[in-house]
Amino acid sequence: MARIVIIGAGMSGLAAASRLATLGHRVTVCEASGTYGGMVGRYERDGFAFDTGPGLLTLPAVYRDLALKTGREPLEDLVGLAPVDPESRHLFPDGSDLALPNASRGGVGQALDAAFGAGSGERWNAMINRGRTVWEATRRPLLEEPLPADPTPLHTDPYPVPPRRGLARLRPTGRWTLSDVAARELGGHPGLTALLAEHALRFGFDPRSTPASATVLPYMEQSFGVWYVKGGLRALADAVYRRCEQRKVEFRFDTRCEEVLTADGRARGIDTTAGPVEADVVISALDANVRHHELTGTAGTPDDRPASAHHADDIPGRFVVLLALRGERPAGTVHRTVVHAADPAAERAGIFDRGAPLAERPTVQVLRPDDPSLHPAGHHTAVLTATVPSTRAYDWAAPGAADRFADQLLAHADAAGLGLGERVLWRVVRTPADTRREHGSLFGSVPRPALPGARGAYLQAATEEYPGHYLIGGAAHPGGGLARVGMSACITANLIGPA
Structure with a gap:
């Protein structure tokens, strides 16, 4: 012992x-x-309760x-666990409305064709298949085993860059980024590009510089599903x-x-x-x-x-708004909605380029769980989350900075038709500075x-x-x-x- x-x-x-x-x-x-x-963590007030960190389980x-190795019990005996379906709803600046089923590659393809036109699902799934190649090449050394004493093999991106045709063959290949994947494999389609970029931004990755191997993130989510713990x-x-x-x-x-x-x-x-x-x-x-x-x-x-x-001082943080909402959760409301940025280029500059202003209408995730244990009868909750610059890159303690940005997120969500603002009883705003103060992180950055x-x-x-x-x-x-x-x-x- x-x-x-x-x-x-x-x-x-x-x-x-x-x-x-x-x-x-x-x-x-x-x-x-x-x-x-x-x-x-958890925040409780007036009978309302909120997760202050992650809200969904992958x-x-x-x-x-x-659960099995420490008690020979299934996890479902310890917590209530349910798949989130649809996995997410996506609202885009052009008015496109996309609902993605949970853990259904075929269903995702059909939903993309319906929202963006025939062939969109095929393009997306071809990219996801390459993300599967990354998963198969790195699952054991990157997820199940200690980091090798010589990690050099993991320095190379296993994403299989598709063969180039025509004059493209004459250009040097270099290292592919997520932005390259979006441009060359997704045809630069704004909706598909935003969908891919959202997976990167959620983890604080800049699509302009993150290696193409990050396609493993949507692959894992769409293959193994997203779950809610009651x-x-x-x-x-x-x-x-x-x-x-x-x-x-x-x-x-x-x-x-x-x-x-x-x-x-x-x-x-x-x-x-x-x-x-x-x-x-x-x-x-x-x-x-x-x-x-x-x-x-x-x-x-x-x-x-x-x-x-x-x-670490360059890794973004998370900005969170906890909303106590009056009234029952509207029928048909999905658990997770993503309202995409009005100007993706401005959003990325505001997050990753030092000194650039924050985008006024950035990508915001809205979680509205159907869980009566989290609120008094006749009410419900919502949690808004956006990726933002770290505390080193932006002064979140400046007077009014946090409230102004919270107002912008709420207005952006309501402009997409979510109707949250008129229901707000009260709200709590949490910035990367709060994360740093509470959890000891020097920069309040997103865990990547x-x-x-x-x-x-x-x-x-x-x-x-x-x-x-x-x-x-x-x-x-x-x-x-x-x-x-x-x-x-x-x-x-x-x-x-x-x-």
Whole structure:
């Protein structure tokens, strides 16, 4: 039996703790805040409840595996789980209205043909098939195994660039980006381009520079589906926390880690605000920058920070508006609606180009769950989310900045016909600055999944930093997002092994 201390009670910390305790280890989790769940938070007021982090679950197989390996129970015995269908509704500036079915490649093709004209579905599905090639080439090394000691093979994008014809053969190929895919494979169609770009923007990726391997994101979503956890995703955090309690994991809340203790080149425990905690293994589930600046005492220069932290100040954040709405949820309302940007070029400049103004009508995701446990009778809720510049690139604390942008998002959604503004009882605005303050991230950035290609620029820090010290969570391999942080916990538990 090893003594294991985990820094952070976010979802990766909870998942790792439950797995390792099931393997027979003595596990202690030290959490700086007073609760668990990390980014999977909850806001409650006047009988309304909201997820403050992710609102939908993809790749539920990760948490199904966790439930089975730690308790021999199906995930559905721990939480209410339901597919979201339609998976999403998309409203475009030209008035096009597109509803995509959940986990149905054929259905998606038919919906695209109906919305954008014959052949649109064929174009899209041909691109998705190439995204499947990326999935098959990288699933094991990028999602199921530790980052290889030599990650060079993952520096090359496995996206199969289609053969070029005519004069195009004379131009150098270079590295394909998502923008190249949209232009050359989707024919530059504005609707299809916006649909592809939305998958990138959601994770803080700039389509103009993100490698074509990011087509794996829509492939995974359309192949494995999107799911809703009844009661919100906080219910999933509650379930994993209960499993930890059943496996006798010790939690120390309001206990901040100050330093990782080492001896003879190996981690030997941590020093906390409540005193030292001795351990045979230390697992850090923290932002890569926080870990290096605060725990190891490094200066934080590009040479001593992990690759995933090099450009963290350029990674966008999420702007969220929680809406308490009067009246019942209108009949026929879909769970997830995406209102696309009026000017995609202006939106990308406002997010990624330093000094450019924010777009007034950006892409906004609207979640309106049909879940009576989240609101008083006769009312309902909505959550608006947009990708925005990080706190380093934009001053979200400037007087009136957050409220003005929230007004713009609400007006943009209502101009598309959602009719939210007239129903608002009250709202809460959350900016990347709030994320940074609450979760310790230096920049309040979007957790991003690892991607192959671009010479390794989109890979995360390796799982094992030095003997006895492991990294999990969104800043470590295989990257951010609820499914991937669960994968990072699984990878680490497998490396440590049973007691």
